[in-house]
Amino acid sequence: MPKLLTRVAVLAAALALALPLSAEAQSKGTIKIASQSPLSGELAALGEGIKLGTQLAVEKLKGAVEKAGFKVELVPFDDQAKPDVGVANAKNIIADKDILVVIGHLNSGVAIPSSEVYKEVGLVMISPANTNPLITDRGLPNVNRVCGRDDVQGAVAAEFAIDVLKAKSVYVVHNKNQYGQGIAEFFQAKAKDKKVTVHGFEGTEERANFDPILTPIKAKNPDVIFFGGEYPQAAPMFRQAREKGIKSKFLGPDGLDSTELLKLGGDAVVGMHFTTVAGGVNEYPKAKEFAADYKKKFGKDPEPFAAQSYDSTAIGLKALEAAIKEAGGKLPTREAVAKATRKVKHDGITGNVEFDDKGDPKKATYLIYQVGKEWNDNKLIKRLEIATPAMKKQ
Amino acid sequence: MDWQLVFAILPQVVMDGLVLGFMYALIALGYTMVYGVLELINFAHSEIFMVGAFVGVEVLLLLKAGGILDPLNPFLILILIVLAGMAVSGILAVVVERVAYRPLRGAPRLIPLISAIGVSFFLQDAVRLGVSLWRNAFYLTYPSFAVFNKRIELGETVDFSVKSILVVAASLLMLFALQFLVTRTKLGKAIRAVAEDQPTASLMGINVNRMISLTFLIGGAMGGAAGVLFGVQYNTINPFTGFIPGIKAFTAAVLGGIGNIPGAMVGGLVLGLLEAFAASYLSLFTGGAFGAEYKDIFAFSILILILIFRPRGLLGEVVRERA
Numbered sequence: 001m002p003k004l005l006t007r008v009a010v011l012a013a014a015l016a017l018a019l020p021l022s023a024e025a026q027s028k029g030t031i032k033i034a035s036q037s038p039l040s041g042e043l044a045a046l047g048e049g050i051k052l053g054t055q056l057a058v059e060k061l062k063g064a065v066e067k068a069g070f071k072v073e074l075v076p077f078d079d080q081a082k083p084d085v086g087v088a089n090a091k092n093i094i095a096d097k098d099i100l101v102v103i104g105h106l107n108s109g110v111a112i113p114s115s116e117v118y119k120e121v122g123l124v125m126i127s128p129a130n131t132n133p134l135i136t137d138r139g140l141p142n143v144n145r146v147c148g149r150d151d152v153q154g155a156v157a158a159e160f161a162i163d164v165l166k167a168k169s170v171y172v173v174h175n176k177n178q179y180g181q182g183i184a185e186f187f188q189a190k191a192k193d194k195k196v197t198v199h200g201f202e203g204t205e206e207r208a209n210f211d212p213i214l215t216p217i218k219a220k221n222p223d224v225i226f227f228g229g230e231y232p233q234a235a236p237m238f239r240q241a242r243e244k245g246i247k248s249k250f251l252g253p254d255g256l257d258s259t260e261l262l263k264l265g266g267d268a269v270v271g272m273h274f275t276t277v278a279g280g281v282n283e284y285p286k287a288k289e290f291a292a293d294y295k296k297k298f299g300k301d302p303e304p305f306a307a308q309s310y311d312s313t314a315i316g317l318k319a320l321e322a323a324i325k326e327a328g329g330k331l332p333t334r335e336a337v338a339k340a341t342r343k344v345k346h347d348g349i350t351g352n353v354e355f356d357d358k359g360d361p362k363k364a365t366y367l368i369y370q371v372g373k374e375w376n377d378n379k380l381i382k383r384l385e386i387a388t389p390a391m392k393k394q
Numbered sequence: 395m396d397w398q399l400v401f402a403i404l405p406q407v408v409m410d411g412l413v414l415g416f417m418y419a420l421i422a423l424g425y426t427m428v429y430g431v432l433e434l435i436n437f438a439h440s441e442i443f444m445v446g447a448f449v450g451v452e453v454l455l456l457l458k459a460g461g462i463l464d465p466l467n468p469f470l471i472l473i474l475i476v477l478a479g480m481a482v483s484g485i486l487a488v489v490v491e492r493v494a495y496r497p498l499r500g501a502p503r504l505i506p507l508i509s510a511i512g513v514s515f516f517l518q519d520a521v522r523l524g525v526s527l528w529r530n531a532f533y534l535t536y537p538s539f540a541v542f543n544k545r546i547e548l549g550e551t552v553d554f555s556v557k558s559i560l561v562v563a564a565s566l567l568m569l570f571a572l573q574f575l576v577t578r579t580k581l582g583k584a585i586r587a588v589a590e591d592q593p594t595a596s597l598m599g600i601n602v603n604r605m606i607s608l609t610f611l612i613g614g615a616m617g618g619a620a621g622v623l624f625g626v627q628y629n630t631i632n633p634f635t636g637f638i639p640g641i642k643a644f645t646a647a648v649l650g651g652i653g654n655i656p657g658a659m660v661g662g663l664v665l666g667l668l669e670a671f672a673a674s675y676l677s678l679f680t681g682g683a684f685g686a687e688y689k690d691i692f693a694f695s696i697l698i699l700i701l702i703f704r705p706r707g708l709l710g711e712v713v714r715e716r717a
Contacts, residue, residue: 042532042632176687202677203687208628208635211410212673213686219403232533236630243543243555264535264630 028069029331033058033316034093035309036086036104036114039078042232045258047106049303050128051076054103056294057313064321068329072317075099079110086110090117100337101126101316103309108132108150109178115143124338126316128308131254131277132182136359142338146312146353147305148277148364150179152386153253154186156366157226157275160382162194165249165273167223169197173213173237175229176203183253184228197222210237211244218246230255235264242268254278257304259375272371273381278304278350279367283380287349311348318344360388400678405552407674408667413558413627415666416565420620421643422650422658423572424487424613430589430653431609433503434495437510440640441517442487442614446479446621447631448521451534453478458537468539476564476622483618487610496603522633533632536625561623568619569659572612576655585609589653642669649697651710660708668693 035054038047055074062072077093079086086105093099094117102118102125105111111130118125119140127135127145131153135145161167170191174184181203188198199220202213214237217225225241225248227234238250250269254276261269281291287307294302319341323332326340346353354362368382421443428436453475457463463471494513498506525531542557576582587595588605596602624639625631642665650661672689684692700708 044532200677201682202685204685205687207632208624208630208638209414210628211413212407212670212689215403215406215410215674216399216678218406219399232630236628239538239629243538245545245553260533263531264533266535266538 028329030071030073030098031065031100031320031331032073032075032096032098033101033103033313034075034077034096034099036077036079036089036093036102036110037106038081039076041080043081043106043230045260046129046303046305047078047081049306050104050106050309052294052298053128053302053306053309054313056290056297057310057317060293061314061317065317065324068321068324070320070324070331073098077104079105079107079114081107081110083110083113086114087117090114094118094121094123099123100320100332100334101313101341103128103312103316105130106305107177107179108135108182111135112138112178115140118142122333122335122338124316124319124334124341126312126341128312129278129305130179132179134178134182139358141342144315144341144355144359146308146315146348146350146361148366148386149360149388150183150253151186151389152364153275153277153366154183154228155190156368156384156386157183157251157253158187158190158194158196160273160275160368161191161224161226161249161251162196164381165224165251167191167196167249169199169220169222170224170226171199171217171220171222171248172201172226172228174201174203174227175233176205177229179255180229182228184226187226187228204233207233208236210240213237214241214244214246217241217248218244221246222248224249224251227252227256229253231258231261231264235261235269238272239265239268249273251275254304257369262371262375269371270373273368274371275366275368276304277364277366278308279365279369279380279383280304280378281307283367283383284350290349307350311346311350311353314348315341315344315346315353318346356388363387396678400675403674405548406554407670409554409558410674411667411670412663413561413666414670415663416562416569417620417624417627417639417662418643418646418666419569419659419662420565420616420623421639422647422662423569423655424617425644425647426650426652426655426658427585427609427613429647430655431585431606432495432499432506434506435510435644436495436613437507437640437644438490438494438513438517439487439613439617440636440643441514441521442483442490442636443617443621443624443640443643444631444633444636445486445517445521446483446618447625447635448525448534448621448633449479449482449618450475450622450625451536451631454537455534463537468541471539472542472560472626475626476619479618479622480615481618483621484611484615487614487617488607491607491610496606518633518636525633533630536629536631538629542626557626561627564619564623568616572616573655575612581608645694645697649700649707651707654707654709657707657709664708665693665697668696 035051037050058074065072077089106129108130115125124142131150133149133151172184172188174180199222234252234256250272252274256274257276281287281302319337323336323340342355356362366384370379370381372378424439494509495506544556545553547553584600584605592602646661646665647658650657669689672692673686677685
């Protein structure tokens with residue numbers, strides 16, 4: 001009985017203490033940060049990494065904004081890697097006046113139409129993973145990204161194929177979506193520039209039977225096969241290529257960067273190379289603590305783009321802080337947050353981010369990996385820091 | 395145009411087309427037999443096929459986990475997984491008929507069709523749920539066997555993998571067995587009688603319900619076998635794997651003349667070959683203007699042409715309207 005009494009007393013005291021405090025913290029309202037990424041379907045592993053990276057950042061870094069009197073909350077959305085779902089979510093997001101920042105998406109093909117919706121209300125989107133040039137080349141004031149671009153990544157891949165893999169001829173296959181076809185075209189352009197024979201440029205949405213595409217490739221016997229797209233197609237295609245007796249070297253972009261590539265592709269993909277704009281957390285010395293926290297909290301290693309999501313969210317929170325200050329401690333408008341985001345200079349766990357006038361990072365990292373027998377054995381072959389090209393007149 | 399290249403890859407393209415075509419033929423049999431007896435398009439059949447593929451990979455993965463995959467003879471394993479796939483898919487098809495179609499027999503024809511679409515969605519998501527709970531995966535991969543991937547050289551530029559020859563041989567064997575069963579045995583005669591006229595067949599002492607179940611069992615087993623062979627040939631499967639091959643096989647059944655068993659085989663082969671030719675040759679013949687992604691448009695355009703001139707399909711007969 002006395003025990004119970006003490007408990008009640010402690011609880012009452014705690015409540016008495018906590019109530020006025022929380023009431024004060026809530027007095028100015030809630031600011032929500034939305035994440036948009038595929039949480040179900042074939043790309044869910046990567047999409048979940050974006051959500052969890054964002055969640056971790058919100059929990060660790062919300063202090064400054066909360067001190068200014070606002071509660072900070074994360075609302076995760078599942079865009080299913082589908083443009084129509086992304087846009088439908090985006091409409092719900094702009095309808096919720098509390099959402100002032102969007103972190104997302106994974107797929108450029110989803111991000112581009114969704115960002116047109118955010119633009120209607122000037123809501124800022126900070127992308128951890130979208131590499132298609134059109135993300136920022138549309139010149140929208142509310143769209144930013146912290147990663148590199150496909151025009152650079154495609155060229156880096158082509159130069160690697162030529163200089164290091166000694167390719168004299170290449171064959172390009174892509175998945176026909178905005179991201180895959182885009183990077184495949186940049187790869188092809190650079191290869192043609194360097195006078196390398198491009199034996200073919202094929203698009204396919206096939207997921208199982210790559211025989212008819214591989215037959216002409218086998219006859220032409222290119223030095224390198226480049227696949228512009230993601231691992232669910234790349235892995236079976238490369239595997240069937242090896243089974244068909246094709247001896248070419250394989251190369252692909254950051255869409256291949258997942259443990260699933262090795263699981264599905266088996267021995268066929270061991271030794272192949274891929275380029276990426278987001279290295280493993282081990283490449284970033286400052287991300288050590290993040291990786292440890294992530295593993296402790298979620299019980300798994302961070303997927304690619306999780307650390308980038310953490311940085312994107314950190315930038316969003318800094319922008320919120322600045323915008324609140326500018327508004328004299330009141331709730332800032334969405335446009336003000338977008339404007340403040342462009343000005344943020346962030347020393348993040350994946351490097352320094354500073355946006356140019358169209359929302360690209362002024363400098364971005366590009367890495368080339370070789371796939372090992374275990375995914376953790378993947379070898380970093382090259383790491384490049386490349387300045388972002390200025391906008392091309394279209 | 396590079397004629398040398400065109401001819402160099404011709405044998406491989408034909409082989410690719412045959413492998414695909416026989417797979418379509420095996421699946422098409424399920425559509426065509428059910429249509430023959432019930433005039434129902436069983437849209438759940440593509441999921442019966444997908445379940446067969448999953449049974450095959452599960453048996454392989456369990457054998458592998460038990461450490462008895464490598465010591466066993468790969469050919470024995472192949473027979474084992476094909477039989478397992480046939481058994482599970484066949485029984486599943488019978489259950490689907492019993493649960494989702496039999497209660498609706500006699501209802502207007504669109505009703506069981508909708509029921510079939512419902513079963514199809516149900517099976518897709520049930521398998522997706524099961525696989526994600528059990529394996530925490532969306533895709534599953536067939537372990538590969540060195541023997542099956544070996545290539546047999548038949549000339550300087552021509553070589554086939556052992557497994558594509560196996561797929562073709564296994565399909566041929568099953569097709570002949572089925573044709574024998576339907577045309578030469580008493581059971582086959584009973585199935586044909588039910589297809590022709592149910593009330594009269596039942597007056598002749600044929601158990602109609604049992605024959606319909608048998609039809610689903612055979613069709614499902616063929617679909618399951620096709621699923622396992624599909625997995626062995628193309629490695630990667632997922633719960634939605636069945637959809638596209640299902641639609642193609644249905645088309646093959648219509649092309650051959652729905653309800654007609656040899657027609658389904660011919661239809662499957664024609665469609666498989668058309669697809670392989672289109673995917674491999676379109677970009678060669680059009681200088682890259684049309685690529686492999688147009689294979690379906692090309693194949694289906696030809697199908698439309700054929701059906702304009704032969705509306706009942708290649709081997710379809712003029713069927714007497716029932717009184």
